[in-house]
Amino acid sequence: MKKNLPFVLFISALLLFQGCASPKYIYDKSSFKRQKELRNTHGGNVVGEIMLVMVGAMIDPEMEYIPSDQHFKKLKLINPTNDTLYVNMLTDLVWDNEDYCDFMDIRIPPKLSCKVMVPMHAAYNLYFSNTPQSDDDEMIEIFTTDVKRFSLYPGMTMEANKPEESLAPKE
Structure with a gap:
């Protein structure tokens, strides 16, 4: 068990620092703050569950672990184009008493x-260009x-709305 302790501590620290990484492509101040709050809340839930499992294993090794419902998830927005994409994410889900859980002014650099x-369980309207x-x-x-x-590229929604061209010969 003591042989694995440095490895477990290293992995735990790595996960903690990754979870605390700042949302560097969000330029709207309130959206940036909201994203950090979501990450901190999610990180707190993960650390709490890990501690609960460790204490439970020490007290009763036969205890069965049942994870709680996950409330958040990471959504990866991919920009495959050679241009910066400007993204706004709007939802009707309320984060606190007065603000929606929207994320505005996300700027994704080319090929990143x-x-x-x-x-979780939220519907978002993604506006991008x-x-x-x-x-x-x-x-x-x-x-x-x-x-x-989700991979975003300009013209992806217009392809579905494009009228079919007539196959009749032109005179």
């Missing part, structure tokens, strides 16, 4: 991805329980 901690103006935004709805990673 952004991990966003989101609540490769320009900072909002007049050319595309919208797609996602459900956080169904999606773990």
